[in-house]
Amino acid sequence: MYFFLAYLFIPSINAIVSVQIHRLAQYKPNSSCALLANVTLSSSVSIQSCIWQCVEELKCQTAVYSYDNNICWMYGESCESGSIESSGSNRSSVICYRKNPNSNMHCPSAPINNNSTTTVTLIIIQASNIDIINASAQYGCPTSINVTAKDQATVGNLCATDQLNIDASGVAHVSINTSICARIMYIFVGSGSPNIDNICATQSLIIQSSSASTIVYNSLATCPSNASVTVSNSAKVVNVCSTDQLNIDASGAASISINNSVCPRVAAVNLQSSAVAHGICATDLINANTSSGSTLTMIRSNSALLCPLLANVHASTGSRNYVCGTQVINVIADNGASVYCYGVLNYMQVLSGALVFAW
Known part of the structure; x- marks a missing residue:
């Protein structure tokens, strides 16, 4: 009987913390299967044989498949998380997040489609160097995905039903599946020029x-109720939108x-240091x-x-x-600022060389 311990790196808003995952219960009778996570894809390590050994000996009932590299993440019935961590020059594809209780003991030659519900609630992807990881929504999306992409990594076609967290740096390229929007999306970029x-x-x-x-919102997708954008140092955000409240802080x-195409009910905009909205x-x-x-340019x-x-x-x-x-414009302008107004100017205070014009 084999037991495995794995470590998941779960990003919080400002940091990545290490959480130990203990052996899971409720496995298939006469077998013991625990979460195998943080698989490192590297040309110098023979990961395939290790994974096959898990499949052969533990006979797990539920699997998440990465078909391009014949890599198979195996789970017990109660398992609800998984991890993909790559460091090197690799190509892999996360094909399927679905539960498959009747799976073969080996990774399938092609993804298996079935009508069972999604069992994986969290997928963690860590990509670096020139990794290429492509996720597929063909068989459903996990509840949440946490992605760390850096260097020249490419992570594509991501999807999640509840929350998608992205931490990007270097010249990484991350793209989202255009047919499915997560309920919550958090994007953090601390350095570099990722797309x-x-x-x-x-x-x-x-x-x-x-x-x-450069961060681009899907212009054909629905808009969130609330959007908050805080950017600086030549960051570029395109097509952002919301239906209720939009907060922008740029410098x-x-x-x-x-x-x-859809405007929020309320917008708050703070612009400094040559920022443009x-x-x-x-x-x-x-x-x-x-x-x-x-x-600042509003719609006229x-x-x-x-x-x-x-x-x-x-x-x-x-x-x-x-x-x-359309009803009221209130303006305070000073220190050489210029304001062009279209609509009803209700209040105006102009100081220190500022100017107010009709637009």
């Missing part, structure tokens, strides 16, 4: 980037563009603070679906602002 494509969420989107990343020449819209309220050569429209009922703008130190409000 993250086709992001989407149905409830909450949080983006934090302090480097020259250091970062740029943000909005998909205004284009296409800002809301139905009820926009509060904006701009400074240090930043540029008579439609209450694009231009808010109320717009409050505090512009200073050379910022440039294009502001729309």
Whole structure:
């Protein structure tokens, strides 16, 4: 009888902590099967034989398959997590997240499709160097995925039904399956210039980037209820959107563009240090603070679906602002800022060389 201990690296918002996974219970009679996690794909290590030994001897009932490298993650019935960790120059494909109680003792020659419910609630992917990992939603998505992609790693076609966390750096490239949006998505970029494509969420989107990343929201996907974007140092966010509340905090020449096919009810925008925000819209309220050569451009429209009922703008130190409000615009401008207003100007305070114009 064999028992395995594995270590999962589970990213929190600011760090990755190590959690020990103990042997799981409720296995197939006359066999013992525990989670085999943190498999390291490397040309210098013969992982395949180790995995096959697990399959042969432990006869696990449930499997997650990586077909390209014939790698098989095996689980007991009660197992609800898995891990993929690669470090090297590898190509692998996460094909199937589904429970398969009647699986063969070997990894199948092709993914097995069945009608059972998804059993894996968490997949962890850690990719580095020039790894290429491609996930497939063909047989369903796990509840959650945590991804760490760095160096020149490519992680593609990701999907999760509840939460998708991405930590990217270097020149990594991460892309999301375009047909499925997680309920919650969290993206963190601390360094480098990675690209993250086709992001989407149905409830909450949080983006934090302090480097020259490019993050693109899937313009054909639904928008989350709430979105928060905090970017600096030339980061670029494209097509971000929300239906209820949008918070933007940008500095250091970062740029943000909005998909205004759906506008939030309320938007709060804070721009500093040459940051740029284009296409800002809301139905009820926009509060904006701009400074240090930043540029704010709202949608110029008579439609209450694009231009808010109320717009409050505090512009200073050379910022440039294009502001729309269908009922009320309140402006405080100072230190050489310029504000162009489209709508009803209700209040204006202009100081220290600032200018206010009709738009």
